[in-house]
Amino acid sequence: MEGSSDAVIVSRVLRGDVEAFGVLVGRYRDRYARYAFHMLGNREDAEEALQDAFTRAYRSLARCEDPERFGAWLFRILINRCRTLGARRGRRAQTFVVDEVAILEAAEDHPAERTAWREEIDRALERLRADQREAFVLKYVEEMGYDEMSELTGVGVSALKMRVMRACERLRELLSEVHSG
Amino acid sequence: MADEDDVMMKKIAQELRKPVPVSTSFDARVMRAVRELPRHARRRLWSRLNAPRTITVQPLGWGLLAASVALFALLGAMHASADINRVAKASANFFPKTKATTPDQRVQFVLVAPDAKKVSVVGDFNGWDAQHIEYQAQHRGGGVWSVTAQVPVGHHRYSFVVDDSLWVADPTAPRVVDNDFGVANSTMVVQEQK
Numbered sequence: 001m002e003g004s005s006d007a008v009i010v011s012r013v014l015r016g017d018v019e020a021f022g023v024l025v026g027r028y029r030d031r032y033a034r035y036a037f038h039m040l041g042n043r044e045d046a047e048e049a050l051q052d053a054f055t056r057a058y059r060s061l062a063r064c065e066d067p068e069r070f071g072a073w074l075f076r077i078l079i080n081r082c083r084t085l086g087a088r089r090g091r092r093a094q095t096f097v098v099d100e101v102a103i104l105e106a107a108e109d110h111p112a113e114r115t116a117w118r119e120e121i122d123r124a125l126e127r128l129r130a131d132q133r134e135a136f137v138l139k140y141v142e143e144m145g146y147d148e149m150s151e152l153t154g155v156g157v158s159a160l161k162m163r164v165m166r167a168c169e170r171l172r173e174l175l176s177e178v179h180s181g
Numbered sequence: 182m183a184d185e186d187d188v189m190m191k192k193i194a195q196e197l198r199k200p201v202p203v204s205t206s207f208d209a210r211v212m213r214a215v216r217e218l219p220r221h222a223r224r225r226l227w228s229r230l231n232a233p234r235t236i237t238v239q240p241l242g243w244g245l246l247a248a249s250v251a252l253f254a255l256l257g258a259m260h261a262s263a264d265i266n267r268v269a270k271a272s273a274n275f276f277p278k279t280k281a282t283t284p285d286q287r288v289q290f291v292l293v294a295p296d297a298k299k300v301s302v303v304g305d306f307n308g309w310d311a312q313h314i315e316y317q318a319q320h321r322g323g324g325v326w327s328v329t330a331q332v333p334v335g336h337h338r339y340s341f342v343v344d345d346s347l348w349v350a351d352p353t354a355p356r357v358v359d360n361d362f363g364v365a366n367s368t369m370v371v372q373e374q375k
Contacts, residue, residue, distance in 0.1 A: 011308075013221060014221045014308050015221070015305070015306050015307055015308055015333070016220050016221055016305050016306060016333065016335075017333055018212075018215060018216055018220060019212075021212070021215055022208060022212050025208050025211050025212065026208060029203055029207065029208065030200055030201075030202065030203070033201050033202070033203045033207075034197075034198075034199075034200060034201040037201040038197060038201075043201070043203075043204075046201070046203075047203055047204065047207060050203070050207075051207070051210060051211050051214065054211045054214075054215070055211065055214045055215060055218065058215045058218060059218055061221060062221060117196065118196055121193055121196050121197065125197075137197070140190060140193070140194040140197070141194055141197045141198055168190055171189075171190070171193060172189060175189070175193075
């Protein structure tokens, strides 16, 4: 079943084979964990959002209109979960939690330099407005086209381009401050 | 300047594209949460009951009923000594079957419906979909319709659909009235073949 298409697995789950859903979890977990991590800033929140997205997807699976594109549908759910969780946390005190594990794992080549560089990026990303961060991550990290981004987020292409541009400007500004400071 | 900016964005993106592994217990946690949710077959049952459909009771219906009663009586005589569990298994296993390499088992469904133009099987194993290609019965002659199809191991509810309009419970199997919707379906237990 590992090699089956998403549509085949979705069909099995809809026929009552709950365990088949585990294949979809394994298939999309890693890529989407990365997105959630960048949007929420720490591993614990990212896993909470991702788990929530998977369980919501399972519950609403019968409403997945194109099972062959289950991944895109799940991603849309995750984007919304990250928005909700991010907004909830935004109302709390803004304290950036550095994920030490992620930094260490990202620092294999030159530990000291790469850790510092990664930390700077994470901090700068965290300081972006949520809508700009979302657009930037989809464009540059997930490498999506604007049409696909628009379909996923429900935001117009022009607005997305503007958000990406603003995000890039802000990141340059923030990271230049670090290097010049 | 623009080139430098572009290089910087690429370097940032390169860093951010590195994998962010989840904890080793993540899959187990998700599946535990999913298993606590209702199985989808029930949701489909609700959809089926809500879906607009036409149920036509015609002379065919009476013919079917008579045929079902006759077949039930015949099988009842053959299995007079069977207890309720045995009958439940018989509904899935009574007819020749089973060549299983996966957890799914081959189960033969049979209905006597002399006047039918089309017979299909619906159940929690096919989303109660009367158009499912694998569950369309063939006319074998003498009003006997049958289809052999894959069904997962476990307890199932199912029914026959005649001419896309008339729902007929399997006369050879126990029935259960769904508490939520008041509809009678047949039940069966499919066991893994050793």
